[in-house]
Amino acid sequence: MPQQRGEETRGRILDAAVRKFAIAGYDAASVDDICAEAGVSKGAFYHHFPSKQAVFLALMNGWLSMINMGIDAVRKDTVPETLVEMTNLLPGVFAAAEDRMPMFLEFWLQASRDEKIWQAVIAPYRHYQERFTKLVQEGIAEGSLKPVEPQIAAQVIVSLAVGLVLQGVLDPHSADWAKVAEQSMQILMNGLAKN
Amino acid sequence: MPQQRGEETRGRILDAAVRKFAIAGYDAASVDDICAEAGVSKGAFYHHFPSKQAVFLALMNGWLSMINMGIDAVRKDTVPETLVEMTNLLPGVFAAAEDRMPMFLEFWLQASRDEKIWQAVIAPYRHYQERFTKLVQEGIAEGSLKPVEPQIAAQVIVSLAVGLVLQGVLDPHSADWAKVAEQSMQILMNGLAKN
Numbered sequence: 389m390p391q392q393r394g395e396e397t398r399g400r401i402l403d404a405a406v407r408k409f410a411i412a413g414y415d416a417a418s419v420d421d422i423c424a425e426a427g428v429s430k431g432a433f434y435h436h437f438p439s440k441q442a443v444f445l446a447l448m449n450g451w452l453s454m455i456n457m458g459i460d461a462v463r464k465d466t467v468p469e470t471l472v473e474m475t476n477l478l479p480g481v482f483a484a485a486e487d488r489m490p491m492f493l494e495f496w497l498q499a500s501r502d503e504k505i506w507q508a509v510i511a512p513y514r515h516y517q518e519r520f521t522k523l524v525q526e527g528i529a530e531g532s533l534k535p536v537e538p539q540i541a542a543q544v545i546v547s548l549a550v551g552l553v554l555q556g557v558l559d560p561h562s563a564d565w566a567k568v569a570e571q572s573m574q575i576l577m578n579g580l581a582k583n
Numbered sequence: 584m585p586q587q588r589g590e591e592t593r594g595r596i597l598d599a600a601v602r603k604f605a606i607a608g609y610d611a612a613s614v615d616d617i618c619a620e621a622g623v624s625k626g627a628f629y630h631h632f633p634s635k636q637a638v639f640l641a642l643m644n645g646w647l648s649m650i651n652m653g654i655d656a657v658r659k660d661t662v663p664e665t666l667v668e669m670t671n672l673l674p675g676v677f678a679a680a681e682d683r684m685p686m687f688l689e690f691w692l693q694a695s696r697d698e699k700i701w702q703a704v705i706a707p708y709r710h711y712q713e714r715f716t717k718l719v720q721e722g723i724a725e726g727s728l729k730p731v732e733p734q735i736a737a738q739v740i741v742s743l744a745v746g747l748v749l750q751g752v753l754d755p756h757s758a759d760w761a762k763v764a765e766q767s768m769q770i771l772m773n774g775l776a777k778n
Contacts, residue, residue: 413692489695490692490695490696493688493689493691493692493695494688494692496688496753497608497685497688497689497692499753500684500685500688500753501685509753510753510754510757513750513753513754514754514757517757536770537766540763540766540767540770541770543750543758543763543767544743544766544767544770544771546746546750547742547743547746547747547750547763547767548739548742548743548746549746550745550746550749550750551741551742551743551744551745551746551747551749552742552746554745554746554749555708555738555741555742555745558691558694558695558704558705558708559705559708559709562705562709562712563738568735568738568742571732571735571739572735572738572739572742575731575735575736575739575771575774575775576739576770576771576774577774578773578774578775579770579771579772579773579774579775580770580773580774
């Protein structure tokens, strides 16, 4: 089963890259280091990934897909209930982000210096913006949300989530972030939902 | 006037460090590079700063003091009005952060690997947490805010601000961030303020 073996090799490369990036940093970890850690040849590496940057993007996209699947799976009776329920996803996001945080920071750093990488970093974030704009529009249409400007309300939700994730990752023990996230969204809904 | 000359030298070192960190990165920029850029001797450098890390911390603290002074200067009749007024500080924060962002990201990266640096990064953030907890307590006492849990409400405000700053710096042209900030705080106040 060559395809299955291929998937397994790809997974081994990704796991090895996470470990190497976390310990040595993105810049210092070479393709050779990742191959040695994964126990694969350079030929196998380049069969799956054109570059080290491609490995990084695959890791980031994997993390973002996980969040997207989580968001898409949440569906309660009304939009305000759906939004509060979504905060239960955050502990999982924190857990998955924690050991990858140095890697993400290093990538953002490169993004701030390189237009092409910046585009790759900013695209998924803009996707969340659109996703939540639609959800707010649904809430207004179903009558559960006040007739606010959907884009602004979506930006508040995304800003709050970004801020919560950043704080939860950088300062995990200063608060019960799952509780903070749920109560934060509740306060926001007090301002957005029709009573 | 030796003290004045000392201050001037210190300022020249800080300005040179900003330029060097931005171009070469924190790791790659050496004390020698910073001295050459500033046109000062190594002796003068070490008279003012024990290390390159100390220069970085001075730059970060300068930025944070500027924000603190801004926050302390805002005072309207009620706490909700004060909070909405404070969002006018954000464009200045964005402007000051933009060319320093690579440097901050690099420092957070090091913070994620070094307990001592992490403490230096996390301290000012915890300070904002306390600052806004007190402001919310004032609002409840004066009767302008609902009797919410002050710490949670403060965390919502700080999370929103952190999220807005991060987005405004990483994606400055996707929105009018000053407008978004003011409208976001207004939505939050709809949920927090007594009508």
